[in-house]
Amino acid sequence: MPPSSSPFGRGTLSIFPFLAEDEFEGACRALLDRVHAAGNANPGWSSIRLQRNGPILKISQSFPRGSEDLQNDALAQPLDQQDAQDSRLEACEEDSEALVRTSDTDETLQVDYDIVLSPSYQVPVLYFVLRQADKLLGVDAVYRYLVLDRYRENIKSVGIMGGISFGYHPVSGTPAFFVHPCNTADAMRDIATGRGIISPETYLIVWLGLVGNCLRLHLPSNLFAEDGNLRLESNN
Amino acid sequence: MAMEQATLNSIQKTIWDGHLSLSITLAPSESRKFDQTDPYLISYPRISYLPSLLPRLKAFFHSSLIDPAAYSPHDGWFSFENVALKWHYPVGLLYDLYAGADPATKSSDTESSSSKDASLPWRLVVHFSDWPGEELVRLDAQGMVMHDAFINSVKEADFIRNGTAKGIMSLSKDDSSGLWKAVQDVDLPAFQRIMNILLPSPSQPFRNLPIRLFLPLPPKPSSDSPSDSSPSLKVIQSPIPPTITLPQSQSQMSQSIILPPAPSRNSPGTGSPQPPLHSQPQTIGSVLHSILPNLFPSRRTPVLAKPVLHGAAVPMSASVEEVVRCSAYGDGWVYIVVRMMG
Numbered sequence: 001m002p003p004s005s006s007p008f009g010r011g012t013l014s015i016f017p018f019l020a021e022d023e024f025e026g027a028c029r030a031l032l033d034r035v036h037a038a039g040n041a042n043p044g045w046s047s048i049r050l051q052r053n054g055p056i057l058k059i060s061q062s063f064p065r066g067s068e069d070l071q072n073d074a075l076a077q078p079l080d081q082q083d084a085q086d087s088r089l090e091a092c093e094e095d096s097e098a099l100v101r102t103s104d105t106d107e108t109l110q111v112d113y114d115i116v117l118s119p120s121y122q123v124p125v126l127y128f129v130l131r132q133a134d135k136l137l138g139v140d141a142v143y144r145y146l147v148l149d150r151y152r153e154n155i156k157s158v159g160i161m162g163g164i165s166f167g168y169h170p171v172s173g174t175p176a177f178f179v180h181p182c183n184t185a186d187a188m189r190d191i192a193t194g195r196g197i198i199s200p201e202t203y204l205i206v207w208l209g210l211v212g213n214c215l216r217l218h219l220p221s222n223l224f225a226e227d228g229n230l231r232l233e234s235n236n
Numbered sequence: 237m238a239m240e241q242a243t244l245n246s247i248q249k250t251i252w253d254g255h256l257s258l259s260i261t262l263a264p265s266e267s268r269k270f271d272q273t274d275p276y277l278i279s280y281p282r283i284s285y286l287p288s289l290l291p292r293l294k295a296f297f298h299s300s301l302i303d304p305a306a307y308s309p310h311d312g313w314f315s316f317e318n319v320a321l322k323w324h325y326p327v328g329l330l331y332d333l334y335a336g337a338d339p340a341t342k343s344s345d346t347e348s349s350s351s352k353d354a355s356l357p358w359r360l361v362v363h364f365s366d367w368p369g370e371e372l373v374r375l376d377a378q379g380m381v382m383h384d385a386f387i388n389s390v391k392e393a394d395f396i397r398n399g400t401a402k403g404i405m406s407l408s409k410d411d412s413s414g415l416w417k418a419v420q421d422v423d424l425p426a427f428q429r430i431m432n433i434l435l436p437s438p439s440q441p442f443r444n445l446p447i448r449l450f451l452p453l454p455p456k457p458s459s460d461s462p463s464d465s466s467p468s469l470k471v472i473q474s475p476i477p478p479t480i481t482l483p484q485s486q487s488q489m490s491q492s493i494i495l496p497p498a499p500s501r502n503s504p505g506t507g508s509p510q511p512p513l514h515s516q517p518q519t520i521g522s523v524l525h526s527i528l529p530n531l532f533p534s535r536r537t538p539v540l541a542k543p544v545l546h547g548a549a550v551p552m553s554a555s556v557e558e559v560v561r562c563s564a565y566g567d568g569w570v571y572i573v574v575r576m577m578g
Contacts, residue, residue, distance in 0.1 A: 119473045120392045182401040
């Protein structure tokens with residue numbers, strides 16, 4: 001991919017491969033704008049919003065339990081075929097009612113992702129909780145329902161991302177899983193090398209491809225319909 | 237200005253020797269002798285973690301428990317005035333956060349011994365059922381969860397100090413688990429031997445300083461949906477370099493704007509000619525002022541709030557790098573509780 005083809009606008013990162021606080025917030029806003037612009041296109045998420053206290057980019061999605069049988073290729077697609085009826089997208093900032101519980105049935109799993117910039121590692125960190133009928137599920141369920149087969153060994157063996165820990169959410173203080181971030185900066189540097197200048201939004205999108213993809217947080221491909229040259233899946 | 241290594245060592249030893257009197261009772265709903273159970277009393281190191289007490293507490297309360305066979309030690313959790321205590325914080329930090337004790341100062345030996353008595357022994361409740369899963373991460377029988385949390389915290393502090401995770405990654409497996417054992421055993425010599433591998437030498441500055449500020453908020457009552465209510469404390473952290481460089485005129489100006497009425501802010505000597513830029517070590521006061529300017533309008537004097545570390549009011553003029561080297565908790569972090577004055 002030629003470095004000059006980056007479609008995500010200009011802007012340099014002041015402390016690359018790390019991300020500064022204002023750059024993180026700008027990246028979140030740019031991604032939200034992109035989701036807004038996609039309008040009715042269904043991203044498979046039930047909500048995405050930016051919470052100013054943090055800031056935290058919050059993304060929720062629901063999917064039917066049992067869809068782990070559709071592992072790998074099927075899940076690399078947005079989940080729109082699986083729960084089209086439940087995918088009411090709410091893309092808005094500062095909307096306290098944005099969180100939509102998409103279903104009350106026991107067969108539906110809900111995962112709430114919080115993307116927070118770590119002040120220690122100065123990279124985004126993915127926090128998440130997995131619930132079934134409002135009950136928190138443990139690490140076994142996380143590996144079973146959220147981690148794709150092809151990433152499982154990598155993550156369990158403390159591979160590129162250093163594994164999943166159960167700890168405390170840095171803003172809410174409540175228990176949450178997180179993907180350990182100590183190798184994220186190195187991974188971002190490796191991926192971005194040769195791509196030329198990358199903008200804060202590109203950083204966030206590449207990071208989502210790197211970390212989010214491992215945990216079923218997929219960027220809807222239709223967000224980049226006009227940007228056919230960026231294939232995030234190829235990074236893994 | 238810099239303190240002698242011997243002084244730093246002696247401060248560190250004093251901190252590791254620090255103990256708290258705890259009086260731990262069994263949750264009344266779990267006791268067959270409702271309200272009559274004797275408390276478990278112990279003088280416990282400030283830097284230690286509460287779950288290490290659980291095997292002893294389970295044994296002590298065995299005959300009082302309604303159903304002792306139903307629970308394991310790692311089912312145990314602690315509360316103070318109905319606030320579930322986060323077990324991954326050292327008990328000294330939890331005490332500074334929640335007990336409401338006045339911090340020790342240079343003059344407090346004579347004047348405030350009576351207020352100390354009110355909060356000591358610290359009265360905690362241990363529970364073996366109804367784990368508050370929305371508030372606390374569950375423990376396991378092998379202690380892996382605690383070990384993982386401790387090492388993650390050590391890694392984070394190391395990353396902040398060095399800008400890479402290579403130090404902790406290159407630590408041998410024996411030394412890595414040895415660090416956790418040294419903290420559990422309150423074995424300062426063993427701790428220092430391993431920490432000396434991790435800490436940059438005094439001649440080599442830190443990249444950033446591992447420091448977190450805790451702002452206590454009024455404790456919230458337990459509710460069915462704690463995720464909907466606000467947290468009972470706010471933890472603040474941002475990248476703090478070990479030195480600050482300020483245009484001299486700007487630093488003077490911002491101080492005078494923020495604090496017009498306070499007298500004699502400038503020390504004698506600032507009237508003499510200054511270079512346009514000056515670099516100085518980050519002090520507790522400069523960190524607090526930069527992160528919480530409303531609570532700490534002055535870098536030198538606590539006006540509205542004071543910083544508390546290991547039960548003592550930290551001098552605003554203390555170099556943060558020296559505080560990190562001698563007064564960090566076992567995981568390498570300096571956890572400062574911000575306490576409102578008055």
